Amino acid sequence: MNRIKGSMYIKILIHIALFLSGLTLAIGTYHIFNYLDSYTTNTRDFKETSEFQSKFLKYVERVAVYVDYREKGYSGSIGFDSSSSDISSLFEKEVDNPKTHSKNADASSEKEKFDYYNAILNQTNSNFLYYVKNINTGSVYASAALENKVSKANEKSKNKMTLKEYLEHVKLTNNAYLIINTETEKYATNVNRNYQYMNDENLSWVIDYIKGNVINGVDNTETNRGDYIICTTIVNNFPNTADEFGTMYHHFNVLYRNYSNSLHPVPLSFVMLLVFLILTVFFTGHSKDSDQIIIMGFDRLKTESGLILIAGGIALFYTIAVRLCKYLYQDYNFDYSILLGIGYSILYPFCMFGFLSLVRRVKKNVLISNSYLHAFGLKLKDFIKGFFAERSITFRFAGLLLLFSVIEAAGFLIYRYASVPYRIQLFLFIIILGYLILFYVILKQVIDFKIISHETKKLADGNLNHKIPVEKMHEPSLSLALDINNISEGFSAAVDEKVKSERLKTELIANVSHDIKTPLTSIINYVDLLKKENLSNETAQGYLEVLSGKTWRLKTLIEDLVEASKASSGTLVLNLECLNLVELVRQSLGEFEDKFNIHKIEPVLTVSQEPLYIMADGRSTYRIIENIFSNVVKYALGGTRTYINIFAEDDMAVVSVNNISAAKLNISSEELMERFVRGDLSRNTEGSGLGLSIAKSLAAIQEGTFDIELDGDLFKAILKFNKLNSYTNETRIAKESDLLP
Known part of the structure; x- marks a missing residue:
């Protein structure tokens, strides 16, 4: 198992999978929220969006204004070829709301406005088509593409197609249309009206304006030019990308495609991210050569220092990523999802480094123990324990500080609030008195400790019978001096006992070895004499050999014992x-x-x-x-x-x-x-x-x-x-x- 957990190849593969799943999740989440920021989850068609409906109504209103100019005698043929120039310049010059035309505007200004509407509505390859017919005069104002469709439909039909039949044809063949009959003041449309753009109020304004009933916002029935049939429609699937509808349609499709493509990968990426993150945590810190958790040099820093460095590094890399993405977006027009991937790739290594360092610290149980907070807590614990353990000293010191604080507080209260004679002099007297008391107590303790240090050196020099004078000392110096005197007495007694013990040991070894050697030498000599007697009994000879060997072994043991004692005691x-x-x-x-x-x-x-x-x-x-x-x-x-x-x-x-x-x-x-x-x-x-x-x-x-x-x-x-x-x-x-x- 250690070989698997410590395998570098497996760790690299897990990190690659973790990086990719996180990148997929980040980009997919961005696409989903970017789409939902403008649309709802039920919106699947561009024609269902508020942008389309508002733009469609705006073009219908432009048709009403344009027809009003045509009925007033303005004419012109301004064409627009989307393949030769950029249509965006046409929409930068937007005129005021047609509801607020000035009655006294000069002719040149009105001609410019007419030319503007003429250019927008009659541009080549437009996705917006209109057909307007004055029922009373028979005048027709229409997009060229729509007129061609009407002509071709009439040519194919044996009998000429009536207007009613054509309008029915429009309803059947166009996904977005608006047909208005000003005579009956009725309209038909297949554009949903969830956003209240295609409502009665707005379309009533279109009917009144095209009939000439609205001039400067005031009804004027005398200028009524008759009734109209207004047919506006959008080309299916927006084939022309040069106009506003085409641009908006393309933008919607990109957002919706990214949104729909992210719906399933996002939850899957989230699950994979969790799985590989758990595996990363599981494998981190393990080595195939050891059962212990291996930490890096960075992990040995204090926890707070590591967190500060990691946070600083993340902030630095975040700033670099933001500036780089702004540069790529402004100068090279990179897509936001690509910029998000670049920023994620920059931040991921450092963030993961900090996270894994945290994991290794937790596994090694050094996250808390190797922190300044833990060290401070231990010192505080020792301080509190020592404070109460040495109550005789700490309470005295705390009492001294409390007395000093009370004296100083009394002086300031007298100076601030008391109305007594010589208030300032009394204040100075009390303040100086408090400092004198504090100075005396501290200086007295310093002198006592200096005396103890000086007298202790005499003990260290070997004068164990020397005593520290304690008659004029006060606590806590007094307790320390008495303890040192007791130590000197005990140490002196221990030294005397040690010397006596070593002397007795030496005498014991010398005396015992001498007492043992004397009879042992006699035994050895008598054994030698028995060997010279030429005993005929073989059994006795055998006993004699055993006795000889054992006596010499005993002699060797005694000599070794004496030598070992001398060597260990240093007397050799x-x-x-x-x-x-x-x-x-x-x-x-x-x-x-x-x-x-x-x-x-x-x-x-x-x-x-x-x-x-x-x-x-x-x-x-x-x-x-x-x-x-x-x-x-x-x-x-x-x-x-x-x-x-x-x-x-x-x-x-x-x-x-x-x-x-x-x-x-x-x-x-x-x-x-x-x-x-x-x-x-x-x-x-x-x-x-x-x-x-x-x-x-x-x-x-x-x-x-x-x-x-x-x-x-x-x-x-x-x-x-x-x-x-x-x-x-x-x-x-x-x-x-x-x-x-």
Whole structure:
């Protein structure tokens, strides 16, 4: 499982999937809200939108104004070719509401207005078509495209199509139309009227205006020009993209397509985002090489510091993303969804870095513990605990501060509110008095602590019977001085007891060893005398051999015990001299050669530097090496090699002896170095269990070290001494050879 959770490839794939699902969710959500910001969820057709209905009504009103100008005698043929120029310039010059025409406007101004309406309504390739017929005069005003359709319909029909039949044809073949009969004041349309654009009020204005009944907003029935049939329609599917309807239709289709394409991916992306986010949290901090949560260097910062850096980084990258998106939108007209993706890609890495750092902190349980708030809380807790634990001191100090505050407050109250003589002088007296009391108490404590520090140095110098004078001290210094005096008394008693104990131990070892050695020597001598009697009884001879071996072993044990005691207590007298460690080891190997051969152990000596001089006691150092080789003989596996390496390591001369143990070493190296502990747990072999302890003590008193290492059945003894430099060696050798005076 650790291999899966710690796999870098799986983590990369999860992060890629998380990034893509988040990007899809962000862009899809933007498309949905961008569409719903202008339309409702039930709007699926552009003709159902308020933008279309308001624009359609505006064009119907323009038709009424245009026909009014035509009935007044204005004429002109202004065409507009959408393929040769931009129609947007036509709509930038919008005239006032036709309801507010000025009665006294000059002819040139009216001609410009007529030309404006003529250009808009009669442009080539317009999606808006109109047909207006004066029932009384028979005058027809229509879009060229619509007139052509009427003519073609009449040519195909055997009998000429009546106007009523044509209007029925328009109703059947156009998705958006408005037909008005001013005579009956009725109208027909298939445009829904949810937004109240196609209502009676607006269409009544169109009827009155085209009949000439509205002039400057005042009804004038005398200018009635008769009744009209008004037919306005939109070309199906808005094939012409150059006019306002085509532009709006294209914009609606883009929004609706993005909206409909995002309805299903958004919830799916949200689910995938949650799944991969959970997987990211699950895999974060794991490594295939460890069961522990691995944190990065950034995670070791205090939590508050990390949050500030992350927030600052997010703010910086957000500013960069906003400026970059503004630049791309203004200079290159990038789509908002693309800009959103760019901003998301910039912010995502840093946000995810901060989030994963937070996750690793939570998993490692350092989110709170590695924070300034937690450290402050611990210090506050310790302060409160210490405050109440040392009530004798803290309450005194708190009382002092309270007294000082009361005195100062009383002074300010007298200065501010009291009406007494010498108010200012009294105020100054009280304020100064408070500071004098505070200064005295603090200064007295400083003096007392200085005295304690000075007197304590005398105790540190060894005068344990010295006492700190406490007659003129006050709390809390008094308690501290009394405790130090008690410590000195207890320490002095402990030292006396320790000295007495060491003296008794030394005397015990010396006396007991002497008392034991005397009868033991007699036993050994008598055993030797019995051996010389040539006893004929073989059983008695066997008993005598056992008795001889046990007495010599007892003698060795006593000698080891005495030597161990002297070495550990530091009473052993050393004769330090310059020794060639290599020669000393070679000499020891020569003495143990027969024993190695008997036990079938082959010594392999490796010397990296020769000679190698040390300052040590020859007898004690030989005792250490002898103990190491003796352990090899006793405990090493027969038929194996023991490797003796002598080398220099920095300023140390090192002897390393490795061998394979014959018995299982189910014991630690620390336990094996203790007294009376043997590698042979059955205790069938010779040995007192004091050898390693003696060797360690002998090395320590010569400023060296002796350690052992166990690795399975591999036993490794390491002896280190301070190495002498070459100049010292040459000087000593010369002196020893009497070459120098």
